[in-house]
Amino acid sequence: MIYCPSCGTANRDGSRFCNHCGGDISHVPSAPPPLADDRPVPPEEAALLEEQPWLAAAEPDAVAPDQVAPEVAELIREQPWLAGVEQDEPALAAASSALPAEDVASRLHLAATDGHPGDAPTPTAWDAAPAVKRHPRRPIDPPYLFYALLLAAVALPLILQPLPFWREADLQPPIPAIPAAVQAAFQAVDALPREAVVLVAWDYDPTTAGEMNLLADALVGHVIGRGAQLVVLSLLPAGPPLAQAEIARLIEGTPSLAAVRPQPIQLGYVPGGDIALGLISSDPLQAMPATSARDSLQRRLLLRGRSLTGLANVDLLLVLTADADDGRAWVEQVTSRTGAPTVIGASAAAAPGLAPYQAAGQVVGLVNGYDGALAYQSLRGGHSTSAGACVDAPDRPAVCETLWSQWGGQGVLLLALIVGGGAAVLARRRRARP
Amino acid sequence: MSRLHGVARTARSKAPLLPVAVAVASGAVILASRFTSWPLADVAATVLVEWAVLLAAVATLFGLANLALRHGRIAAGWERTASTPARSRRPNRGRRLLSLALLVIMAVTLAAGVISPEGADSPLSTWLFTFVQYPLQAALFSLLAFYMLSAAYRALRPGGLSAGASAVFVLAGVIFLLTQLAGGEGSWLQAVRDWLIGVPTLAGVRGLLLGVALGAAIAGLRVVLGLSRPYAPAEDEGEKSP
Numbered sequence: 001m002i003y004c005p006s007c008g009t010a011n012r013d014g015s016r017f018c019n020h021c022g023g024d025i026s027h028v029p030s031a032p033p034p035l036a037d038d039r040p041v042p043p044e045e046a047a048l049l050e051e052q053p054w055l056a057a058a059e060p061d062a063v064a065p066d067q068v069a070p071e072v073a074e075l076i077r078e079q080p081w082l083a084g085v086e087q088d089e090p091a092l093a094a095a096s097s098a099l100p101a102e103d104v105a106s107r108l109h110l111a112a113t114d115g116h117p118g119d120a121p122t123p124t125a126w127d128a129a130p131a132v133k134r135h136p137r138r139p140i141d142p143p144y145l146f147y148a149l150l151l152a153a154v155a156l157p158l159i160l161q162p163l164p165f166w167r168e169a170d171l172q173p174p175i176p177a178i179p180a181a182v183q184a185a186f187q188a189v190d191a192l193p194r195e196a197v198v199l200v201a202w203d204y205d206p207t208t209a210g211e212m213n214l215l216a217d218a219l220v221g222h223v224i225g226r227g228a229q230l231v232v233l234s235l236l237p238a239g240p241p242l243a244q245a246e247i248a249r250l251i252e253g254t255p256s257l258a259a260v261r262p263q264p265i266q267l268g269y270v271p272g273g274d275i276a277l278g279l280i281s282s283d284p285l286q287a288m289p290a291t292s293a294r295d296s297l298q299r300r301l302l303l304r305g306r307s308l309t310g311l312a313n314v315d316l317l318l319v320l321t322a323d324a325d326d327g328r329a330w331v332e333q334v335t336s337r338t339g340a341p342t343v344i345g346a347s348a349a350a351a352p353g354l355a356p357y358q359a360a361g362q363v364v365g366l367v368n369g370y371d372g373a374l375a376y377q378s379l380r381g382g383h384s385t386s387a388g389a390c391v392d393a394p395d396r397p398a399v400c401e402t403l404w405s406q407w408g409g410q411g412v413l414l415l416a417l418i419v420g421g422g423a424a425v426l427a428r429r430r431r432a433r434p
Numbered sequence: 435m436s437r438l439h440g441v442a443r444t445a446r447s448k449a450p451l452l453p454v455a456v457a458v459a460s461g462a463v464i465l466a467s468r469f470t471s472w473p474l475a476d477v478a479a480t481v482l483v484e485w486a487v488l489l490a491a492v493a494t495l496f497g498l499a500n501l502a503l504r505h506g507r508i509a510a511g512w513e514r515t516a517s518t519p520a521r522s523r524r525p526n527r528g529r530r531l532l533s534l535a536l537l538v539i540m541a542v543t544l545a546a547g548v549i550s551p552e553g554a555d556s557p558l559s560t561w562l563f564t565f566v567q568y569p570l571q572a573a574l575f576s577l578l579a580f581y582m583l584s585a586a587y588r589a590l591r592p593g594g595l596s597a598g599a600s601a602v603f604v605l606a607g608v609i610f611l612l613t614q615l616a617g618g619e620g621s622w623l624q625a626v627r628d629w630l631i632g633v634p635t636l637a638g639v640r641g642l643l644l645g646v647a648l649g650a651a652i653a654g655l656r657v658v659l660g661l662s663r664p665y666a667p668a669e670d671e672g673e674k675s676p
Contacts, residue, residue: 006591143583143584143587143588146583146584146587147580147583147584150579150580150583154579173615173618174615174616174617174618174619174621175618175619176617176618176619176624176627177619177620177624205571206567206568206569206571206572207571207572207574207575208575209568209572210572210576238563238567238571240554241554241555241559241560241563241564242563242568244555245560245563245564268554270487271487271490271491271494272486272487272490272491273490275483275486275487275490276483276487276490278464278479278483279480279483279484279487282476282479282480282483283480286480286484287487328643352631352635352636352639353639353642353643355631355635355636355639356636356639356640356643359632359636385619386619387619407615409579410611410614410615411611411615412583413582413583413586413607413611414607414608414611414612414615416583416586416587417586417587417589417604417607417608417611418608419587420586420587420588420589420590420591421589421590421600421604424588424589424590424591424600425590
């Protein structure tokens with residue numbers, strides 16, 4: 001067996017990566033499995049159990065043999081009497097999986113040797129065992145403190161912002177300048193003719209709606225405001241109902257959009273994933289479910305003297321996605337084949353994977369994340385800076401409310417990186433000390 | 435080595451010819467539609483892709499049936515699960531109740547869409563989506579922030595990545611977060627961030643995309659040439675990647 005030094009999982013001999021956490025175990029030597037519960041009791045252990053019966057009250061399921069960290073397993077092999085302590089104390093057993101294995105091992109060393117690692121065990125060490133059992137203590141895991149901090153950093157700004165004192169202070173975190181890719185996207189949408197047909201790929205689901213809805217509000221709101229005909233489809237089953245709800249909310253909440261009386265066409269879910277993209281690029285109507293919406297689309301397009309037999313007739317392809325692979329598939333399977341001008345609204349996580357297409361000119365514009373949504377809304381409001389959109393109270397977009405939460409969350413993440421990294425470096429130095 | 439090749443050849447020759455021929459022909463037609471302007475290839479490719487889309491839709495139905503069957507067996511206590519205790523033959527009551535709940539909810543959702551003339555836009559379907567699926571999915575994903583935080587805190591812990599890789603990870607994270615947090619408009623930190631995103635990150639992603647494209651091209655060619663057979667039955671599995 002090879003025991004993962006990271007999580008303690010037992011892996012088969014010859015494994016290079018841990019089956020549980022994926023950690024590199026190629027350099028970890030193979031070790032025999034720890035003693036099973038039904039092993040024959042050695043005479044010295046039997047004598048020990050007779051003297052100290054609490055050690056026999058082992059809970060077999062407290063910790064599975066293959067969950068024991070390798071250092072602890074090694075220690076138990078060297079000093080078998082510790083196996084009883086490990087199994088007898090659920091809190092300690094739980095700690096062995098929750099804490100770095102070295103810490104548990106060093107604690108057991110200290111408990112067994114009265115503070116001198118490497119020394120032979122003394123009776124005083126065993127005297128401590130029942131005390132541990134009577135007062136089980138689970139050490140506070142530092143990440144729990146950070147979890148609380150993260151929760152506060154995200155929730156507090158959302159709670160405080162509606163209050164008058166916060167509004168009067170009119171504070172904003174540092175906001176970056178408007179990126180060139182966002183400006184290009186804005187110009188592409190702003191240049192759409194009145195009768196334009198815009199195909200929207202609504203390729204995100206409720207999982208990422210918190211971020212993506214802000215982008216959709218900015219981009220789709222602008223498209224509707226230009227008087228274009230919106231045609232919406234999705235490669236995800238949960239995409240169409242989300243699109244329907246979000247577009248309805250957007251129109252209801254924005255009087256200027258409601259005045260346009262938009263009639264977006266919902267084509268629904270197109271099964272097949274990336275395979276369907278080939279069909280959409282060659283014959284979009286054929287790829288769509290034969291519903292009344294499709295017939296309605298055909299009628300409306302014919303009224304405008306247009307057709308959808310080929311995406312060349314589409315004035316703009318707007319892809320809203322939280323997955324870089326999905327965005328990439330649209331660009332490679334549809335944009336490259338049809339030449340349809342494409343604007344992508346992507347989550348911040350997906351954007352790096354799509355940025356090369358924008359830099360190479362295959363995609364007209366790329367709007368991503370909270371910052372991108374804010375920058376786009378600022379441009380829509382006629383501002384020259386991203387911060388401008390959050391100054392005007394009447395048209396203040398929803399994304400302004402999230403800026404402090406985002407800033408606070410990122411701050412806590414930075415703090416955790418620095419504190420966690422610092423603690424680990426100190427621990428390494430301490431261990432390296434003779 | 436030569437013995438291995440011999441074994442591979444023998445196994446390959448025993449593989450059914452028809453699936454290989456269909457896969458090779460389909461791949462060739464799709465490739466021809468991409469790289470030639472032959473109208474017949476275009477028509478044939480469109481038909482093939484339509485079939486693939488239909489198959490995907492039917493596969494969803496099979497998946498649904500399989501899910502219902504599996505959870506029906508668990509709910510009835512006929513099938514063990516991964517969480518079933520070693521000494522027990524039947525899954526525990528909680529697990530069976532969960533499977534039962536899944537079946538009931540699945541039936542209600544399905545009925546709401548099938549019975550209503552409005553289909554998937556029926557009021558009950560919309561209600562289920564808005565008040566059950568949406569918050570559940572969003573809430574589950576929000577936990578990612580806590581996982582990220584935990585990962586950030588433990589990045590340098592011994593036993594995970596090597597010390598060098600961990601240090602690079604932490605340093606990159608600190609620099610990006612610092613420039614993000616303090617890099618407002620006009621700040622030199624924003625210039626640093628823009629450069630980091632525009633030069634090293636973009637170059638890295640381009641490299642990745644090129645690698646992915648080359649890998650996909652090779653994998654596709656192997657399927658088209660019949661060297662890889664992901665569609666082959668299980669006994670031919672060893673020959674998937676000779």
